[in-house]
Amino acid sequence: MTIRINLCFSSNYSSLKTLSIDGHFTFDDVHHAAKDFGNRFQLLPFAVLHPRSVSDIATTIKHIWQMGPHSQLTVAARGHGHSLQGQAQAHRGVVINMGSLQGPKMHVHSGNYSYVDVSGGELWINILHESLKYGLAPKSWTDYLHLTVGGTLSNAGISGQAFRYGPQISNVYQLEVVTGKGEVVNCSENQNGDLFHSVLGGLGQFGIITRARISLEPAPDMVKWIKVLYSDFTTFTRDQELLIYAESTFDYIEGFVIINRTGLLNNWRWDNRTSAVIPEEDIFYLVAFLSSAVPSSTGTDGLEHILNQNRRILEFCGTARLGFKQYLPHYTTQEEWQAHFGPQWEVFVQRKSAYDPLAILAPGQRIFQKAIPFS
Structure with a gap:
């Protein structure tokens, strides 16, 4: 098994190294591409592509596509690495440093x-x-x-x-x-x-x-910012929804609920033709629990405690049959992803089959595995 893996890596190295591109690959200094803002996952890529042109990205992906389903290589685009669960990483794949991309100026x-x-x-x-x-x-x-x-x-x-x-x-x-x-x-x-x-x-x-x-x-030359404090949540939501429906009110509305932690509530209108999924409601709120911790911290301020709280919140919403969808979703099984997308799952799979049939792209999302046929 070890010999087979090493031979595969050697083949990948040779094939990528000989590609005719304007930018370049790095194969040794790849540790920075195995981290993100969440700092929970560290998945080393096989190589990092520093493209100078869109052609560099296309050439690399087309090459991996032509290698077929037996190649282990996948591809992840990385901007500022602000993902939380390793979504911008590609274990033993190719991470594209999007900051290197050159082209027409803004x-x-x-x-x-x-x-x-x-x-x-x-x-x-x-x-x-x-x-x-x-x-x-x-x-x-x-x-x-x-x-x-x-x-x-x-x-x-x-x-x-x-x-x-x-x-x-x-x-x-x-x-x-x-x-x-x-x-x-x-x-x-x-x-x-x-x-x-x-x-x-x-x-x-x-x-x-x-x-x-x-x-x-x-862009306005000046803006007015008004902060209103509420002691009653029902009154707060009623007024907020009144403001979003009125024709001539504010251009920016958000709310904070202050208990022991800070939460952000917001609501918006949506275009359901995109791949993003939302609750099946006319009005819905984004509820964000903004907490932070360093990985080494413990106790009630520790990362595992916060993650456990997040899981308990989601479990409660499911048990109570509250309609909700995760924003910046993260799941580990395709069954969970299927439940997340609900009626849109079939369309999502069809689109994957049409535009990325070998599941080369964004493996860190853990939605599809490379070379598994879609049905």
Whole structure:
């Protein structure tokens, strides 16, 4: 068994090393690609690709695709590594350093149809700084801006603006995507629409976002921030829902419930053509328990204690039959993923079969295993 594995690695090394690309691979200094923000999983990749062009990414994926189902190589795109459960890692695979991707510079188009063209590895904070030079800004944000475009669009991208404009995936005009077959495809609602909606919120399962055209709007010169404290939760939710339905209110609404920990509540409207799933309700809330711990901490402040609390919350919601869906979902079995997607699971599988039939992409999500046929 050991000899077989070593021979396989040797074959992988030789085949990747001889690829004609503008960027380069590293095979030794790969430890940084085996970590992420969650700091719970450390899965060493076989190699890290530092692409200079989209062609580098396409060439690499196409090569792995042509190697067929017997190759162990998989591919994960890594932006700032802000995942929590190893989603941007590829054990014994290839991690793509999206920050190395070069190409056309960020371009802001002003006018009635305002947008910005950006690389999939670009940070939202940089988009803000550049678009503000033209008096513009993206319509929808995340609460933390040092994240990549490809990363947030692969999930949803939400904040207190989402109730009015939708999440970030609802404010994209066009994408450039490299599929699991190594094909570079431009897509939008009217061009390759199924791939477009598959990739948005698709957890990296159908393609790597290498470029995006993001909708912009005029940025205000000044804003007013109003903070209101409530002692009654029912009154709080009633007023919040009144504000999101009124035509002329605020552009950003969010709430915090302060007990022993801090929770964030938010609500928004959604485009159900994307791969992201939501509760089957007209209005729903995002409830986020914002806790942190270092892995070595113990007791009630320890990481395992916090994770156990999270599991108990999910178990309670299931037992009480409360309608809920995990945002930034993490499951370990395909049965759990199937329950998460519910009626959309069949469409999700069909899309996987169409755009990444060998399950090369985003193995860290643990949804599909490479080379297992889909049915």
